[in-house]
Amino acid sequence: MTQASPLLAVQNVSKSFGAFRALDDVSLSIAAGEVHGLLGANGAGKSTLIGVLSGAHAPDSGSVAVAGTAIKGGSLQAARKAGLAVVHQELMMFPDRSVEENIFASVLPAAPFAFVPWKDRRQRVEAVLDRLGAHIDVRRRVGDLPLSQQQIVEIARALCSGGRVLVLDEPTSSLSQPEAEGLFEAIRSIVAKDAAVIFVSHRLDEVFKLTDRITVLRDGRVEGRWATADTDIAAVTEAMVGQYAQHRVNANAAPLKAPVALTLRGSAPGVRDLDLSLRQGEVVGLAGLEGSGVSTVMEMLGGVVPVDGSVDLGGTALRLRHPIDAIRAGIVYMPPDRKKGGLWLDRSVSDNIATAAVGRMRPFSWLRKSTLDGIAEKRLEEVGVRTNALYERVGRLSGGNQQRVLLGRNLESRPRILLLSDFTRGVDVKAKAAIHQLVRTLANEGITVCLSSSDLEELLDVADRVVCFRAGRVVADGPSTGFNKLSLLGTVSGVAAA
Amino acid sequence: MDNVTTASEGAVPRQRRRLGFDELGILVAVVLFMVIGSLTSPYFLTVNNLASVLQNITFLGFLCVGVGLVLMAGEIDISVGSIFGLASVVTALMLKNDFPLVLAIGGGLATGLICGLINGILAQAIKVPAVVITLATLGVYRAVALALANGSPVGGLPALPEFFDWFGQGGIGPISFITILFLVVAVIAEVVLRWTSSGYRLLAIGSHPHAATLIGFRVERTRVLVLAFSGLVAGLSGVCSVAYLNTAGPTGGTGYELSALAATIIGGVGLSGGRGSIVGVLLGLCVIGIIQNLIVLWGVSPNWTQGVSGLVLIAAMTLTWLTRRNEGRAH
The missing domain is CATH 3.40.50.300 (P-loop containing nucleotide triphosphate hydrolases)
Incomplete structure (x- = not known):
């Protein structure tokens, strides 16, 4: 040199x-x-x-x-x-x-x-x-x-x-x-x-x-x-x-025999000929680098991006033209950027969670503040945020707690299928582990969780199954125990695992 | 589940949500202007004068309710002055041509509603901010009013039906029925805004349309409806003006859009949407009404009427900017 x-x-x-x-x-x-x-x-x-x-x-x-x-x-x-x-x-x-x-x-x-x-x-x-x-x-x-x-x-x-x-x-x-x-x-x-x-x-x-x-x-x-x-x-x-300390919360995950909850077949800009099935109560990790189409797949499922193809929910064909169509079918999408896409930062925690409840109501329904606060309080407990944060402005919470509030709000939409796009972005390690635990709890309750993360290794900790994407196509699909951090990175970046 | 809450977050005491005390500052402004008025003109604090102030702001007030709600939803409607003029011309022409009263009133209201719907549907269909569409229709609706009325006021109406005359001219004490109708509309709007799911959604959409879409709120549909409502109340105001004046000028309501915008913004409705209340709008309306009254009492040339609204608008936005800046420093 x-x-x-x-x-x-x-x-x-x-x-x-x-x-x-x-x-x-x-x-x-x-x-x-x-x-x-x-x-x-x-x-x-x-x-x-x-x-x-x-x-x-x-x-x-x-x-x-x-x-x-x-x-x-x-x-x-x-x-x-x-x-x-x-x-x-x-x-x-x-x-x-x-x-x-x-x-x-x-x-x-x-x-x-x-x-x-x-x-x-x-x-x-x-x-x-x-x-x-x-x-x-x-x-x-x-x-x-x-x-x-x-x-x-x-x-x-x-x-x-x-x-x-x-x-x-x-x-x-x-x-x-x-x-x-x-x-x-x-x-x-x-x-x-x-x-x-x-x-x-x-x-x-x-x-x-x-x-x-x-x-x-x-x-x-x-x-x-x-x-x-x-x-x-x-x-x-x-x-x-490096030496990545694994805290698998899915260590005992046996291959799921639960019925298929959702099937998506179709394309969208950046995603070609997708055929993805999610089983009930399954945690599926979508792995891919930026530009691989993972975030688009999430948006397709959530009704944000139109699907050129078919979506089948437990035997019923769905037409997702607006997020409301997905929410009504029990599919709730949580956007990756909680500031730009998810939360009203200048509003209180209670307000933010209550939006989901208000979304279900008929026009001109009477709102009772105590009811809304009660709903918010219940969800806060569920996601593990102290309820004295109820009237706090969301913008003043830590990243981890903001993510929990967002999760709590999406639970208020009563999902059967929860889509978490880049679900621990900007969250510290301790809060991450707690959120992983929470995801597992939800799955055990029968909610299907589909998640993606910019921290690929994390998917191995949480997911039962990992679906790998590269350039808008599925390149691998299997139980997460079949991957390790090296082979996962190798698969999504397009080099055969060494 | 363990609680991950940092010390600073935990230290905040549990508080009730503040409901609507942001309007306190505007209330102070109203009182201030009343004090100035009573000190500078002996005539200001008389029942007659205050009643005329109230009557003068009533027609503008209807428009303010609509414009305020549109602003809260994150759009701007500046066509309301023309809708007011067009609706009043339609009603007057129908009365002149011996249509039944119900049809004439309905015609005026329908005119307002359709004008508002056109604003909303156009803006959402071709994805243009409503401010641009309503700037265009401000011109179009005015032209239609002028064409229908042939450029001159529609007067010489046949004897007005008894009810219409009673409603337009009468009142309870010094307060006219039209003013009472306006207050009823304002109260309903405030109740819907504050205590129902629809008002909640409106404000949520105004402050963060993208998040609102993801939670399943129909942003476009809501904005179309609120623009339609704004047209409807402008039409209602136009119909009331015919009952009050027994005539309709095709140029009636010119400049109302500016005054309405000034009143709503000084009333605490943010230009960026998602904030404000009808109480605030009413107080802002009072500020505009008192100032316009005072310049008459002071003998200022009426040439300044429009200019005053403009100056108030500038002052309101400067004040908003100053308070926002200070809030930013406080954190």
């Missing part, structure tokens, strides 16, 4: 948010001409590291230097000026402007009203696209391009603004296989010209195909680094997952 003078040198960077240590003494050095894979499970610190590199976060200690020049932490401008450019997962472009205008937006002259000769500008833009080996008409509207080309335009923009170290955050998550190949070629031609790329991805096969070296983060620390040629998927996966 060329260790002489790294293009990017990250030294002993630490960063805490409150009591949470997101990055702990992380060092990273990347040479010019290198594609570096950055890996880690959710919450490992990847996003924080990207934030430090982009200048969005100032590190508490440590330094970042590009080509020997230290960058002032916490300044987006300083990072960009030094040649660090981050291409985020969600593209940030002006869809109504042309390719040329988008690329050039990043390098508009600093002085207001400065004149830019258009010929000059077009030449510069075309030169950058040539360097990427991309053949894109620079006059086309960006919004009309396929996603893969938009991705390339975004990279071109980063390059055009003088980026020498490019951080690509999950660039392939929305691309098809051939599109991803095209992107890899572009990445290789970038690094051929005295630049470096940090490639952040969940997809291990791609990381192994593309990168020269790999760094794995876990719990904010560097857990391992290798030259890609000297390691294999098993070693990397192990470093990512």
Whole structure:
């Protein structure tokens, strides 16, 4: 390896948010001409590291230097000026402007009203696209391009603004296989010209195909680094997952013989030819990375996304056009983002839970506050939140308790089938274990629970059965005891388990 | 099941929910303006003057109830002034052409309801904020009123049926029957809003439409219905104005949308939906009524009538912003 003078040198960077240590003494050095894979499970610190590199976060200690020049932490401008450019997962472009205008937006002259000769500008833009080996008409509207080309335009923009170290955050998550190949070629031609790329991805096969070296983060620390040629998927996966203490609440789960409660056959945008059955009282974990279609499947079942196909509930065909149709049939969907999708944060706990009861009432029914409070109190006890929080504004509760309130409200909708999308997002470890226990209790009462989580290993703890999704299709389906954390990650990320 | 509740959460004492005391601030404003009025004009605190203030805000008041509910549901209706004008013209024309009274009243009410339904259905069908649709229909409905009335007031109505005349001109003491009808409408609206499932859903939809959809509330349908209701009460107001004035001007109600919006917002109904009460709206209405009365008593040129509503609206929104900002700091 060329260790002489790294293009990017990250030294002993630490960063805490409150009591949470997101990055702990992380060092990273990347040479010019290198594609570096950055890996880690959710919450490992990847996003924080990207934030430090982009200048969005100032590190508490440590330094970042590009080509020997230290960058002032916490300044987006300083990072960009030094040649660090981050291409985020969600593209940030002006869809109504042309390719040329988008690329050039990043390098508009600093002085207001400065004149830019258009010929000059077009030449510069075309030169950058040539360097990427991309053949894109620079006059086309960006919004009309396929996603893969938009991705390339975004990279071109980063390059055009003088980026020498490019951080690509999950660039392939929305691309098809051939599109991803095209992107890899572009990445290789970038690094051929005295630049470096940090490639952040969940997809291990791609990381192994593309990168020269790999760094794995876990719990904010560097857990391992290798030259890609000297390691294999098993070693990397192990470093990512680590010693995971299992608290299985489903340890005694025997294969269920209960009758099928629900069958979904059909498609929706991002999900193809699904055939999914849930048994009564079963806890089914839907496993998949972002973009795998898992969240869409949840929305299909909950009546949020229309199903092109059929839904069969215990022998009756359902037409789910609105969440109310699902709720009336006893299927209750709990959205992943409790702030944006679930709770009225400025309302009291009682109000939030009572909405479900009010939803059942006829128009102009008389409301009795004591009845509503009673309902809320009962549900709070059920989900294990102290009832003196009844009149507390939900926004002031901890994440774990917010999640319980949301769960309590959904129980008030009297579900036969409960859909929990990313059900422990932003919940601490202790609260997680309690929520797992709660899910198991509900299942024992005969409620079918279908859940997904951004923390894949968690599914093995709770679910009786795990259904794995990749690119909108089911790739594996079996009892959770048949998976371990390695094989599960391997299956959903598209590499055979080692 | 163990209780995972942090110390800070547990420390909050159990409280009863506060019911409607946010209106206290507006009540203070009303009292303040009354004090100013009584100090600056000897005529202000007379029964005659106060009765005329009440009568003047009654027609606007109907509109405020509708506009307020629409705002609480997270939409904005600015076509109510034109609906008022159109409904009054329809009723007057029907009376002039010797339709039975019931049909004439029904015609005015139906006009309002249909106008409101058109607003709601258009806004939800083509997924445009109702404020834009009602800006368009503000112009359209006014044009229809002008066309029907041929540009001039519909007067010279034949002798009005006895009931209509009695209702329009009479009252209990200094309070007219029309004002009483308005108060009945307002009370019903408040009761529905505060103590029934429908009011609960309306506010829930206004403050967080997405969450409301997921819990199974019909957001679009509710918004169509509330816009239809707003049209209906604007139509009712128009019909009452014919009973009161014995005539209908095709330009009647011009500028009411601005005054109604000012009254509801100063009354504590948030622009972003999900907040407010009819009591607050009534108090906001009083503020507007007193200010408009005072500028007459003070001898300010009537050219300023509309301007005052505009200034009140700006002041109300500035106040809202200031209190929100301070709340934000308190936490």
